[in-house]
Amino acid sequence: MRLMLAQTAPQWGDVPANLVTLEALCRQASAAGADLLALPELALSGYNIFARLEEFAEPVGGPIARRLGELAADYGLFLLVGLAQRQADGRMTNAALLIDDHGERLATYHKRQLWDREHAVFAAGDACCVEDTRLGRLGLMICYDNEFPEMARALARGGAEVILSPTANMVPNAERQVLQIRARALDNQCFVACINRAGTEAELHYCGNSLVAGPDGEVLGQLGAGAGSLVVDLDRGRLGESRANQDYLKDLRPTPEITP
Amino acid sequence: MRLMLAQTAPQWGDVPANLVTLEALCRQASAAGADLLALPELALSGYNIFARLEEFAEPVGGPIARRLGELAADYGLFLLVGLAQRQADGRMTNAALLIDDHGERLATYHKRQLWDREHAVFAAGDACCVEDTRLGRLGLMICYDNEFPEMARALARGGAEVILSPTANMVPNAERQVLQIRARALDNQCFVACINRAGTEAELHYCGNSLVAGPDGEVLGQLGAGAGSLVVDLDRGRLGESRANQDYLKDLRPTPEITP
Numbered sequence A, B: 001m002r003l004m005l006a007q008t009a010p011q012w013g014d015v016p017a018n019l020v021t022l023e024a025l026c027r028q029a030s031a032a033g034a035d036l037l038a039l040p041e042l043a044l045s046g047y048n049i050f051a052r053l054e055e056f057a058e059p060v061g062g063p064i065a066r067r068l069g070e071l072a073a074d075y076g077l078f079l080l081v082g083l084a085q086r087q088a089d090g091r092m093t094n095a096a097l098l099i100d101d102h103g104e105r106l107a108t109y110h111k112r113q114l115w116d117r118e119h120a121v122f123a124a125g126d127a128c129c130v131e132d133t134r135l136g137r138l139g140l141m142i143c144y145d146n147e148f149p150e151m152a153r154a155l156a157r158g159g160a161e162v163i164l165s166p167t168a169n170m171v172p173n174a175e176r177q178v179l180q181i182r183a184r185a186l187d188n189q190c191f192v193a194c195i196n197r198a199g200t201e202a203e204l205h206y207c208g209n210s211l212v213a214g215p216d217g218e219v220l221g222q223l224g225a226g227a228g229s230l231v232v233d234l235d236r237g238r239l240g241e242s243r244a245n246q247d248y249l250k251d252l253r254p255t256p257e258i259t260p
Helices: A013-033 A050-056 A063-075 A145-147 A151-156 A174-188 A237-245 B013-030 B048-055 B062-076 B143-146 B149-157 B174-188 B239-244
Strands: A002-007 A035-037 A080-087 A094-098 A105-110 A130-133 A134-139 A162-166 A191-195 A211-213 A221-223 A230-232 B002-007 B037-039 B078-087 B092-099 B103-110 B129-133 B136-140 B162-166 B191-195 B211-213 B219-222 B228-233
Touching: A002 A013, A013 A035, A013 A063, A013 A230, A035 A094, A080 A162, A094 A134, A105 A130, A105 A134, A130 B048, A130 B129, A134 A151, A145 A151, A145 A162, A145 A174, A145 B002, A145 B162, A151 A162, A151 A174, A151 B149, A174 A191, A174 A211, A174 A221, A211 A230, A211 B239, A237 B149, B002 B013, B002 B078, B002 B191, B013 B037, B013 B062, B013 B228, B048 B078, B062 B078, B062 B092, B078 B103, B078 B162, B078 B228, B092 B136, B103 B129, B103 B136, B129 B143, B143 B149, B143 B162, B149 B162, B149 B174, B174 B211, B174 B219, B211 B228, B219 B228
Parallel strands: A002 A035, A035 A080, A134 A162, A162 A191, B002 B037, B037 B078, B136 B162, B162 B191
Antiparallel strands: A002 A230, A080 A094, A094 A105, A130 A134, A191 A211, A211 A221, B002 B228, B078 B092, B092 B103, B129 B136, B191 B211, B211 B219
């Protein structure tokens, strides 16, 4: 599959403007022959919108999702976009929506590991999310999820070949992000892509450095701190190659708990 | 604590010669003010001794352990040394022996994740090993254990502040080793030290690159490919600093299994 990451710096609170940018990115992705275009966490509202979440959270199947479906179908692209979602019971989640190239919703993942002030506004998701697609078996996680090896491991044990993670990670965490994404890929012998933000929102300075790591932990592509995009080909044959000598998922023994 | 790692290239199958080298290392460690001297996996026999394991496996409390106790007491050093051990039931394990500075055995860890041909000769250990010492709470793992995030996580959840891993890792795994050791340290916000071998034994070319990583994944010291040693101070105050902003062990939620 050919993956395009868009490390955007969204207009804060301006969904219509960010949808216009998204259409330009779809055009770019289509011209690059990409199969899937992935955007950061809360990519259409901006991340630092906690105080205005009631206004920006999207009901399930709401107008943003409908527009994403149109764009996906128009440009023949899978889309992965982070957005705040309001559930039927009124609770908000920090979600990632995966849409196929016919505009159909394939999966919605709700962030499990909330970070810092997110606890005050979002309900944490419970489920992990792995989705079979014609591009391969895709696992989803979001930002702080990346920092827990258990998350990527659960996705890989669930069969994920490519793990995609929209993020809004901040300065000074760029090196930490690169280290953890590479380790998740190596430890699970799969592809892991982190789609981070650029730009600044009030006191938050996003650190960019979006990257794609391959099944031996190698960096297949990485951006700097500023806005930009990255197109990489993910060869699923690499998964078997990496597992030919040693296969961590097969070799792994259950680890006993130790009483502290 | 002040830690000295000895990245040795043992004389193959010559335990007396390797014990002489060990005494020289004890003298060096003592002169450097080290509290603990750590050696690689199977450091006194050589690693590639599978065909002669009956000859080289040490019974519990055997002559090597007694000599280690004398050296530890004589030089006032904690010692951590990898060796093959024959259990009471005749089974062999790939072990690491931790001895305090009075020459008393504190812990024996038996490698849980056996690698490749080790399965044919060693019985895998079951238990994880975390030991309270006056230097801090020390967790032990050995070589292939490092490649499974579950191992370091279990030790950290068991309270390990410093994880020590004697290894005999080979070319071309140096970069993989550095990535995984740094990620184990960062993910668990603790110190992790990998004490690897140098040199060559028949078809096996060891990759060196022993290193110590700190609780933000930073490299506190690293060797190259050849034999050498490294002395680093581990400041336990760094553990609290690293966990002040976010504490992974506290924040971690149980991850549900996904059906593949």
